[in-house]
Amino acid sequence: MEGRRTAALLLPFAFVVIILIFLTALSLGVQSNLRAYIGGESSWAKAEKDAVLALNAYASSGSEQDFRRFLDKLSVPLGVRIARLEMNKATPDHEIVKRGLMAGGAAEQDIGGIRRLYGASKYLPLMRRGIEYWEQSDGYILQLRDIGDQLRSLVLTGQRDSPATRSLLVRVRAIDEALGPIEDGFSRSFVHAFRRTTVALISMLVFSALMLLAACAMFVHRSLARGNQLQAKLIKSEERLSLGFRGSNAGLWDWDIVQDRIYYSDWISELLGYERNALTRASDAIAEFVHPEDVEQVRNALRGHLKENHVFDVEFRVKAFGGSLIWCKTRGQAIRDKRGYATRMVGSLLDITDRKHAEADAHVEHELAQVTLASIAEAVIRTDDAGRITYCNRVAERMFRRVSADMLMLPFSEICRTFNQDGDAPAPDALERVLRSERSAETTTDIYLRGPANEKIWVERSVAAMHDAQARVIGSVIVLRDVTEKRKHAAQLSYKATHDELTGILNRGEFERRLSTLLDQSASAYSEHAVLFLDLDQFKIVNDTCGHAAGDDLLRSISATLMRGLRSADILGRLGGDEFGIVLTHCASTQALRIAEEIRRTIAELGFVWANRTFFTGVSVGLFTPPPGMRSLKDVMKAADIACYIAKESGKNQVQVFSRDDEALCARHNEMEWVERLKSAIRRDQFCLYTQKVVALGEARPASDKHVEILLRMLDDDGQLIEPVAFIPSAERFGLMPEIDRWVIKNAFSALAEVMAADPGSIHTWAINLSGASIGDDRFLAYIIEQQQMFGVPLSSVVFEITETAAITNFTKAAALISRLHELDCRFALDDFGAGMSSFTYLKHLSVDFLKIDGSFVKEILDNPSDKAIVESINQIGHALGKMTIAEFAESDEIVACLKSLGVDYAQGYAIGHPEPLLGARAAQQRHGVTRSIAPAPLATWVR
Numbered sequence: 039m040e041g042r043r044t045a046a047l048l049l050p051f052a053f054v055v056i057i058l059i060f061l062t063a064l065s066l067g068v069q070s071n072l073r074a075y076i077g078g079e080s081s082w083a084k085a086e087k088d089a090v091l092a093l094n095a096y097a098s099s100g101s102e103q104d105f106r107r108f109l110d111k112l113s114v115p116l117g118v119r120i121a122r123l124e125m126n127k128a129t130p131d132h133e134i135v136k137r138g139l140m141a142g143g144a145a146e147q148d149i150g151g152i153r154r155l156y157g158a159s160k161y162l163p164l165m166r167r168g169i170e171y172w173e174q175s176d177g178y179i180l181q182l183r184d185i186g187d188q189l190r191s192l193v194l195t196g197q198r199d200s201p202a203t204r205s206l207l208v209r210v211r212a213i214d215e216a217l218g219p220i221e222d223g224f225s226r227s228f229v230h231a232f233r234r235t236t237v238a239l240i241s242m243l244v245f246s247a248l249m250l251l252a253a254c255a256m257f258v259h260r261s262l263a264r265g266n267q268l269q270a271k272l273i274k275s276e277e278r279l280s281l282g283f284r285g286s287n288a289g290l291w292d293w294d295i296v297q298d299r300i301y302y303s304d305w306i307s308e309l310l311g312y313e314r315n316a317l318t319r320a321s322d323a324i325a326e327f328v329h330p331e332d333v334e335q336v337r338n339a340l341r342g343h344l345k346e347n348h349v350f351d352v353e354f355r356v357k358a359f360g361g362s363l364i365w366c367k368t369r370g371q372a373i374r375d376k377r378g379y380a381t382r383m384v385g386s387l388l389d390i391t392d393r394k395h396a397e398a399d400a401h402v403e404h405e406l407a408q409v410t411l412a413s414i415a416e417a418v419i420r421t422d423d424a425g426r427i428t429y430c431n432r433v434a435e436r437m438f439r440r441v442s443a444d445m446l447m448l449p450f451s452e453i454c455r456t457f458n459q460d461g462d463a464p465a466p467d468a469l470e471r472v473l474r475s476e477r478s479a480e481t482t483t484d485i486y487l488r489g490p491a492n493e494k495i496w497v498e499r500s501v502a503a504m505h506d507a508q509a510r511v512i513g514s515v516i517v518l519r520d521v522t523e524k525r526k527h528a529a530q531l532s533y534k535a536t537h538d539e540l541t542g543i544l545n546r547g548e549f550e551r552r553l554s555t556l557l558d559q560s561a562s563a564y565s566e567h568a569v570l571f572l573d574l575d576q577f578k579i580v581n582d583t584c585g586h587a588a589g590d591d592l593l594r595s596i597s598a599t600l601m602r603g604l605r606s607a608d609i610l611g612r613l614g615g616d617e618f619g620i621v622l623t624h625c626a627s628t629q630a631l632r633i634a635e636e637i638r639r640t641i642a643e644l645g646f647v648w649a650n651r652t653f654f655t656g657v658s659v660g661l662f663t664p665p666p667g668m669r670s671l672k673d674v675m676k677a678a679d680i681a682c683y684i685a686k687e688s689g690k691n692q693v694q695v696f697s698r699d700d701e702a703l704c705a706r707h708n709e710m711e712w713v714e715r716l717k718s719a720i721r722r723d724q725f726c727l728y729t730q731k732v733v734a735l736g737e738a739r740p741a742s743d744k745h746v747e748i749l750l751r752m753l754d755d756d757g758q759l760i761e762p763v764a765f766i767p768s769a770e771r772f773g774l775m776p777e778i779d780r781w782v783i784k785n786a787f788s789a790l791a792e793v794m795a796a797d798p799g800s801i802h803t804w805a806i807n808l809s810g811a812s813i814g815d816d817r818f819l820a821y822i823i824e825q826q827q828m829f830g831v832p833l834s835s836v837v838f839e840i841t842e843t844a845a846i847t848n849f850t851k852a853a854a855l856i857s858r859l860h861e862l863d864c865r866f867a868l869d870d871f872g873a874g875m876s877s878f879t880y881l882k883h884l885s886v887d888f889l890k891i892d893g894s895f896v897k898e899i900l901d902n903p904s905d906k907a908i909v910e911s912i913n914q915i916g917h918a919l920g921k922m923t924i925a926e927f928a929e930s931d932e933i934v935a936c937l938k939s940l941g942v943d944y945a946q947g948y949a950i951g952h953p954e955p956l957l958g959a960r961a962a963q964q965r966h967g968v969t970r971s972i973a974p975a976p977l978a979t980w981v982r
């Protein structure tokens with residue numbers, strides 16, 4: 039291959055050189071032949087001259103020697119003539135030619151050339167002319183020979199001095215003179231031919247030399263171009279290699295094993311941060327760069343490759359210049375000599391730090407995921423895109439009672455069959471939908487699967503699709519949460535929440551909820567239902583004589599009896615104590631009355647035996663059949679309750695159908711009852727005080743100002759807290775408010791004194807509500823002063839709140855009281871401001887310090903623009919009149935923010951704080967047996 043390429047490269051040169059040699063040989067040959075002709079002419083001309091001289095000498099001497107010299111000299115042109123004549127023939131005799139030419143003085147070695155040149159002369163015009171001269175001379179030579187012959191005859195005949203001889207000599211002279219130009223012409227022709235030939239040959243030689251030069255130049259140019267091309271290719275290839283390596287975060291190393299010299303590409307030295315030639319011996323480089331823990335691994339891999347030809351592919355850590363560790367991966371291949379010894383090894387080094395970190399992170403994440411999955415309480419199953427299980431956590435193993443290995447690659451639907459709660463119908467296949475990309479995730483509740491003992495395991499199932507980078511579904515994750523216990527618990531809770539613990543029938547809440555639903559339904563499609571309110575008569579006697587257990591038993595017995603007598607569609611509930619409620623659904627009033635009577639009779643005849651004693655208890659039944667469209671549960675219950683109350687009032691153990699007249703009677707009765715209860719409460723100290731915070735929204739007051747409103751609660755016989763809204767109207771109607779106000783002032787002042795003693799550093803502002811009746815009471819001011827002196831509280835800490843209505847009703851007295859108490863440093867707040875119509879007119883004349891904006895505006899302030907506008911204008915007017923403003927019912931942070939933005943000075947409400955028992959309130963509650971925790975009561979001042 040190499041030889042052929044060389045031959046191909048040298049061929050043009052060889053060709054040119056051959057041509058050059060040929061031309062040189064040809065030119066030398068032609069030159070030599072031409073020279074032979076010229077030389078021949080010279081010999082010929084000399085011989086002719088000598089022959090003329092010899093003939094002249096013979097003519098004068100008559101010496102035979104001169105004559106022979108004449109003949110001898112004449113033989114030269116004659117020989118040449120013979121040769122030429124022979125060469126003119128079609129097939130010349132070379133021997134004759136040779137002899138002729140040699141007779142003419144030509145050298146033997148020139149004979150061939152002379153002959154070839156003569157042959158070519160016909161085609162060469164330059165030669166032709168010379169030949170013509172040669173031919174011209176023939177006649178003269180022949181004449182000369184004849185003259186010679188004639189002269190000899192004359193000499194031999196002794197006429198040597200005869201005129202004939204002289205005439206012959208004149209002819210000889212003439213011939214000699216005629217031959218001169220012919221010889222010159224011949225000679226000139228050949229010299230000219232020689233020159234022309236020389237020029238032609240030199241031109242050809244020059245041309246050939248130029249050709250050779252051109253070929254050389256072309257060759258050199260092509261070689262250079264090719265060299266450049268190769269160099270460019272090399273540079274490009276190196277560039278590619280280097281960029282390729284760089285781009286793939288890799289470098290190149292080349293280890294001359296024989297010399298133990300290692301070369302690194304720039305990238306590697308940059309990566310490591312060392313000089314390129316820092317360490318050139320491979321063993322040193324491994325010891326120096328490779329992390330000590332990885333050195334052995336690298337050496338083993340190297341040995342394995344060099345000795346056993348194992349793949350050299352190893353990952354290790356490298357210590358970079360600054361001390362940081364870089365993860366590298368190297369691969370390499372040894373080059374071996376004929377004996378199989380590795381002489382060189384070349385390889386790449388890849389920076390895999392990012393990948394290793396990512397792997398480490400992924401590992402941590404995987405671990406985290408695995409540990410999380412293993413430790414969570416739900417069964418987690420992963421499937422492939424065909425729904426085959428690829429992973430199960432422990433909970434799943436427990437749920438299916440199978441180990442993961444047994445379940446792998448089995449269809450999930452085969453392992454876990456789920457059923458709907460209604461019957462044993464298979465639950466919809468969420469997995470299939472998710473895998474078909476119909477949904478990305480689906481959660482199903484109220485489904486169950488069968489446990490190993492065929493028990494129901496209720497689960498909540500979530501199926502979510504897993505996607506690849508192209509958003510194709512590659513599998514799913516199924517989470518099964520065992521909600522069996524939760525369901526049981528929920529069912530229990532629900533049962534507890536809706537049923538009465540003692541009797542097992544519905545409790546009041548559930549009874550009312552179902553009744554309410556019925557009322558709603560009957561509003562759209564009227565159906566008559568009857569509501570019965572039952573209250574056992576003289577039940578207390580059972581409790582009192584036989585104890586509560588007996589009472590409980592009786593309640594259970596009556597519940598069971600009632601339950602037995604009712605249809606399944608009817609509703610039976612225990613409304614509290616010894617009260618029961620029944621709803622006879624789809625039951626006309628006449629029929630309901632009959633059934634109510636039946637129930638009454640059944641209970642009355644029910645003999646309850648306890649401790650060998652038999653009790654009979656009657657029941658008072660109120661019956662109410664809600665008219666079409668009546669939806670208020672409260673009204674319905676109230677009507678049935680009133681009917682029951684009337685039944686009791688009318689002698690017990692009877693059924694009373696509700697009538698409107700009963701309502702008024704009942705209301706009056708209620709109030710009377712409240713009067714009694716209130717009087718008893720005052721007597722027995724059955725009240726307690728609560729406080730609710732009032733906070734400054736702006737910078738109006740220092741943070742140490744503890745501003746609260748004092749709220750009143752009543753405690754009933756059963757220890758229940760009663761909101762003021764329940765008893766204040768009765769107290770007002772029956773003139774009990776001054777007494778209650780006094781109770782509040784006394785207890786509030788006492789508590790304030792205690793609080794101030796315990797916390798002397800703070801400013802305390804207590805707002806106490808006053809009723810209209812107290813404002814009109816002439817002795818009230820004296821009472822306040824008396825209490826103030828008794829407890830030593832500063833009246834500057836007291837703000838009396840009076841309602842707008844109370845102030846207006848007792849305007850003159852209110853103004854006087856305010857003025858008098860102002861003198862004592864007391865402050866006033868106008869409560870529920872804005873609720874009345876004439877607010878602004880009176881406001882000018884009442885020197886109150888605070889305006890309490892009516893809560894009904896504040897409550898809706900965020901949703902109702904007019905309420906907001908009212909609050910804003912009250913606030914502005916209040917400020918214009920030099921009064922501070924307080925907004926009640928600040929129930930949310932948003933409302934507080936809104937109030938603040940409007941510039942309201944203070945806010946009060948659930949967002950600030952719920953009512954809390956004041957000092958001693960808990961003691962009072964305990965004293966009076968409050969058993970339930972005190973739930974936050976709605977903001978309601980007791981003077982309303």
Ligand SMILES: Nc1nc2c(ncn2[C@@H]2O[C@H](COP(=O)(O)OP(=O)(O)OP(=O)(O)O)[C@@H](O)[C@H]2O)c(=O)[nH]1
Nearest residue numbers: 573574575576577578579581586587589590615616
């Ligand atoms: N054993 C028992 N007694 C209860 C239960 N709940 C309330 N009571 C009592 O039931 C009685 C109901 O009071 P009342 O209805 O006024 O008593 P009564 O004797 O039936 O009086 P009248 O209804 O006027 O005939 C109170 O004594 C309660 O203590 C309970 O769960 N078990």
